[in-house]
Amino acid sequence: MDIFHALALLVGSIFANALAAFAGGGAGLVQMPLLLLLGLPFSIALGTHKIATVALGLGATSRHLKSGELKLNELLYVIACGTLGVILGARVIVNVPDDIAKTLLGILIVGLGIYSIQAPGLGIHHTPKNRSARGYTIGAVGLCFIGFLNGSLTAGTGLFVTIFLIKWFGFDYKKAVTNAMISVGLFWNSIGAVTVWQAGAPIKWEWLGLLLIGSFVGGYVGAHFMSLKNNRVIKRAYEALCLLIGITLTFGLF
Template sequence: MDLLNSIGLFVGSLISNTLASLSGGGAGLIQFPLLIFLGLPFGIALATHKVASVALGVGAALKHLRQGTLSWGFTLYIILTGAIGVILGAHLILSFPENIAEAALGILIISLGIYSLMKKELGQNENSINRDTKGMIIGGLGLATIGILNGSLTAGTGLFVTLFLVRWFGFNYKQAVALTLVSVGLFWNGIGAVAIYQAGAPIYWPWIPVLLLGSLLGGYLGAHLAHQKSNQLIKRCFEALTFIIGFKLLYSLF
């Protein structure tokens, strides 16, 4: 890769991962299409993107650890409940028509944005709910289902986890974004990258250093901004990103 393409890849990775770290998902909006635009086939681009996205979780985790805002118990719960779904989804995607999957995902993500937009007070304050045994079991099934989407699709599934944590467990947006970035960005994407690689999609290692740097810096910067800003602003960023990603996925079909 020449210098100009390397700079473009870094800038794209930095922007996409900063937005994802601030809003709780969506790094694949820019990063994944950019990999395809630069010449990687779908499967290789997906595996390469998953590996690079792990650095998003690392960057965000470093910032949230310094701030002491992360619930490690819930982080472990999200990782474990979603892991099986991620592995299953990673094996499904290589044999499933990607255009159908991305169209369905686009519609679902737009629905998330509309729902959040209509619920004015959603995620503004923590309201501890569904954290008993029954609620945790149902929540685990929900996270496992989202894990299937995460393992198989390229962009936006972190937004599902963010809104699920807000709606089902009553976290505010700041807490939900922090949990999502570390659980999904670091662990689900790491598990997904390994599963996709084992399923037969190779990783394009020459581009990994540039992508890792952009993801790491973007994750840290987005987490820094999320800590400074209000839940209301983060909610608005979340909603904006759902509409952008959703319509982008639908537009790509045409």
């Protein structure tokens, strides 16, 4: 790789992961097409991207830990509930045609954006709910399903976790994005990366260093700017990202 392509890889990775850390997910929207444009086959790009996104979680987590606002019990709940789904998704997706999976995911993500837009008060204030045994059980099933999507698809599952935490548990956008970035970006992606690697997915190891740097820096920068903004700004960024990712996936722009 020459210096021009190396710089494009680093800058693109920083941008993609900063966007994801600010709005709650979607690093693959920019990072996956970038890897493809730079010449990687889809299977190698996917495996390389999966591993690199772990650094997104590290960068975002390192910034959010400084806030002192994280609740460990909530975070561990989200991580644990999605773990089984992540492992299953990484193993089952090989049986699903890629075009069908991406189109369905795109339609779902567009739906998330539209749903948030038509509910102007959604996620603006933290209003805890469904904190009973029944509520946590249903929440666990929902998070496990989202974990399955995380293990099997290239981008966007952090967006599902964000809206799920807002709708079911009453989180505001800032709190939901923070939990999504740590649980999905760091832990779920780590599990998915190990599963993909063990399954024999090809990895472009010589590109991984730049991607890990870009993912970490982008995750930290995005989380920093997110902490400075109010819930309405984060909500608008989330909605815009949902529509952009959803349309990209639905119409096969990858």
